[in-house]
Structures are given as structure tokens and as C-alpha cells.
Amino acid sequence: MSKVEEFEELRPLLFSIAYRILGSVGEAEDAVQETWLRFDGSATRPTSTKAFLSAAVTRISIDVLRSARVRREEYVGPWFPEPLLADPYEDPARSVELADSVSMAALLLLERLSPLERAVFVLREVFGFGFDEVAAAVGRSEAACRQLLVRARRHMEAGRPRFEAAREEREELASRFFDALREGDVAGLRELLAADVAMVGDGGGKAPQLARPVVGADNVARLLASVVPWLARIDVTFAPHEVNGQPGAIFRDRDGKVLHTMALDVLDGQIQTIRSVINPDKLGHVGPVADAWAIHREVRQVRRPAQ
Numbered sequence: 001m002s003k004v005e006e007f008e009e010l011r012p013l014l015f016s017i018a019y020r021i022l023g024s025v026g027e028a029e030d031a032v033q034e035t036w037l038r039f040d041g042s043a044t045r046p047t048s049t050k051a052f053l054s055a056a057v058t059r060i061s062i063d064v065l066r067s068a069r070v071r072r073e074e075y076v077g078p079w080f081p082e083p084l085l086a087d088p089y090e091d092p093a094r095s096v097e098l099a100d101s102v103s104m105a106a107l108l109l110l111e112r113l114s115p116l117e118r119a120v121f122v123l124r125e126v127f128g129f130g131f132d133e134v135a136a137a138v139g140r141s142e143a144a145c146r147q148l149l150v151r152a153r154r155h156m157e158a159g160r161p162r163f164e165a166a167r168e169e170r171e172e173l174a175s176r177f178f179d180a181l182r183e184g185d186v187a188g189l190r191e192l193l194a195a196d197v198a199m200v201g202d203g204g205g206k207a208p209q210l211a212r213p214v215v216g217a218d219n220v221a222r223l224l225a226s227v228v229p230w231l232a233r234i235d236v237t238f239a240p241h242e243v244n245g246q247p248g249a250i251f252r253d254r255d256g257k258v259l260h261t262m263a264l265d266v267l268d269g270q271i272q273t274i275r276s277v278i279n280p281d282k283l284g285h286v287g288p289v290a291d292a293w294a295i296h297r298e299v300r301q302v303r304r305p306a307q
Contacts, residue, residue, distance in 0.1 A: 006049045007036055012088035013050075013127070014057045016098075020122045021061040021115075022068065023081035023107050025285045031060045054129070055137035058119050062138070065115045076205030078213070080275055081107040082282040083243050083261040085250075094128055099245045101126040104263050104275050107244070109159045113152050120145050121152035170266040174247030177264065177271060178240050184229045189221035194270040199223070201260075204279035207292035220274065234298050238262075250286065257290035258283045 001009070014035055018028035035057040039049075046052035072079050087102055100106055101122070110118050119138050123129040124145075131142045138145065173192060180188030199220045203209030214220050228238075235254035241261075242248060248263040260278035264271050280289045 003040060003045075007039060007053065010050055010053050012090075014053055016087055016089035016102075017054060017122060017127065018057050018061045019084060019087075020101055020107070020110070020126060021058065021119055022065055023111070024068070024282075025082045025084060027064055027068065028061070031057050031064060034060050051133055051136065054123070054133070058123065058137040059139070062115045062119050065118070069115075076203075077209055078200050078202050079111075079204075080104060080200075080202040080277050080282075081244070083248075083263065083277050083286065084245075085241060085243065085286065087245065091127075094126070097126050097128075102245045103265075104244050104246065105265055105273070106156075109156050112155045112159065116140070117148050117152040117155070120148040121156065124149055125153070169269070170247050170264075173266050173269070173271065174240065174264055177247075178238070178249060181224060181228055181238075184225040186221045186225045189224055190217050192271055193217040193220055194267075194272045197271055197273065199274040199276075201276040202279055202282070203292075204281060206280055207260075207278040208296040209278060230299050230303055231295075233302050234295065236295065253290040253295060255288075255290070257288045258286045259290040259292060259295060261286065 011032060014032045015028050018031040019025065022028050022031065035053055038056050039053060042052075081104060084102060087098060089098065091098060110121070113121060116138055120134055123134045123137060124131070129137070131145055134145045135142045138148075140148070177189065177192050179185075180192065195217055196215060197217050197220050199210070199214045201209040214223055231251070236251060236259060238249045238251040240247070241250045243250075243261050243263040246263050247266065248261060250261050251259040253259055260276050261283070263275045265273040265275075277283065278292055280292065283289045
């Protein structure tokens with residue numbers, strides 16, 4: 001195989017590693033491109049191309065994450081990962097780990113880890129790399145990587161929910177939720193929400209967003225049932241779509257441009273968290289982005305009583 005063929009065969013894996021370390025589609029794609037440049041510029045062919053490229057993309061991602069953390073500390077409002085509509089890497093032997101690790105909830109837990117802990121956890125727990133490969137990728141001894149993994153597991157387990165929902169259960173519950181959302185059915189929505197459900201939006205100060213999380217089944221149900229019908233009046237539509245491996249939806253304006261994504265955390269038979277990403281900087285990879293401020297103004301105009 002040529003260098004290009006080898007690289008393209010491994011591209012899905014490299015992107016998936018980088019995305020889980022960075023939580024950003026754009027930064028992950030840049031890390032993969034930088035990895036190609038290093039591979040293409042190497043005078044010798046590595047013994048294991050997979051090991052070489054995985055190590056390169058991991059080191060690049062760690063460096064990017066360290067600088068990104070400074071920016072995230074200054075972020076306006078809640079920070080969420082960029083929504084991922086489909087994970088390009090598949091491995092039937094590790095399908096459960098792959099699906100769990102890409103959810104919004106899991107990626108937010110990974111934010112608690114140091115860059116090295118995060119990289120070690122992703123390579124070892126998610127992709128099943130040997131400790132020798134992990135050590136080579138992060139530039140630490142195997143013993144040090146084992147300690148990093150112990151600390152990472154401790155942080156991750158402390159934040160994980162007690163109950164996981166089966167895929168079929170999540171999809172059935174989400175289908176009922178979106179049906180009730182279309183109808184503006186407060187009672188139907190409330191029935192599906194956990195008592196302490198939280199609805200949170202990431203606008204990054206660049207789009208209209210909730211001033212603070214909305215908490216409680218009644219509050220969330222009433223808010224959703226009051227907002228979505230007005231959006232429908234100005235031809236905003238939504239279609240269910242998997243977001244970060246979880247049930248979700250993509251909202252679009254009348255021209256088909258992306259307004260925001262929504263992802264649902266379904267646990268123990270109820271919706272626990274609703275996360276929306278409306279920051280336009282995080283939606284470009286989904287498609288052309290709508291002007292959220294213009295839509296906000298149009299909704300306010302429509303809601304004004306007739307003069």
C-alpha cells in the first residue's frame with residue numbers, strides 16, 4: 001500500500017481518537033491533517049503505521065487540548081463538545097466502549113481529567129491499546145500510564161450515572177418526546193422527563209441562549225411547549241437525528257440552515273438532561289448555519305400582540 005492508502009485506511013481511527021481527546025470536530029480534523037503532514041514528511045516507513053499515526057495524533061491532540069483549556073476557562077456560559085452526528089470509526093469488538101465514550105455526558109466527564117489522563121483513558125479504555133503503545137504515544141513509562149489510568153477511571157466512575165438505558169429504550173422514549181414536542185403537549189413532555197431534569201444550552205455568547213439551566217420537569221416541559229410552536233410559526237423545523245451516539249435532533253430554519261442541535265440523556269426510563277448546541281462556531285460541520293439572532297428577533301415579532 002502507498003502512504004496515502006495506509007493513511008486513509010486509518011483516518012477514521014485517528015479522527016475518533018482526536019475527537020475524544022479534544023471534544024471538537026474542527027480541531028480533531030486539524031490534528032489528523034497535521035498527523036498526515038508528519039507521516040508524509042517522514043523519511044522512513046515505521047514498523048507499525050497504526051502505532052506511529054496513533055501516537056502522532058495523540059501527541060498533537062494533547063498539545064492542542066492544553067492550549068484549548070485556557071480558552072474554555074473564558075468561555076461564555078456552559079461549554080459543550082461540538083456535536084458529532086456519526087463516528088467514522090467502527091469496531092464490533094468495542095462497540096459498547098465506542099458508543100459510550102462519544103456521548104455528551106462522557107465527553108464532559110473527560111473534561112475533568114488532565115490532558116495526559118484523558119489521552120491514556122481514551123487509548124486504553126476506549127480503543128484497547130496495549131500499555132506499551134499507550135506509553136509510546138504519550139511519552140511516559142508504562143508504570144506511569146497505569147497510574148494515570150487509575151486516576152482517570154476514578155474520576156470517570158465518580159461521575160457516571162447509576163443506570164444505563166438500552167439503545168431500544170432510549171430510541172422509543174426519544175420518539176415519544178419528539179412527538180410531544182411537535183404537538184406542544186406539556187403533559188406528554190412532563191411524563192417523559194425526570195423530576196430533576198435539566199435543560200442547558202451552549203451559545204458561547206454568540207447566539208441566544210438560556211441565562212441559566214432550566215431545572216425540573218414542569219419548568220422544562222412548559223418552556224419547550226411554549227417555544228417550539230412559535231418556532232414552527234416561522235417555519236423552523238426539526239428532525240430526529242443521533243447526536244454523539246444518543247437520541248437527538250437537528251433544528252433548521254426555513255432555508256434548511258442549521259439553527260441548533262439537541263441531545264438527550266436517557267437514564268432509568270426518563271430523560272435526565274437536554275443539551276442544545278447553538279453556538280454557530282460549533283455547527284459549521286453539520287451544514288450551513290442559520291442566523292440565530294435573526295430568528296430570535298422574528299419570533300419576538302410574531303409573539304407581539306397585534307396592534
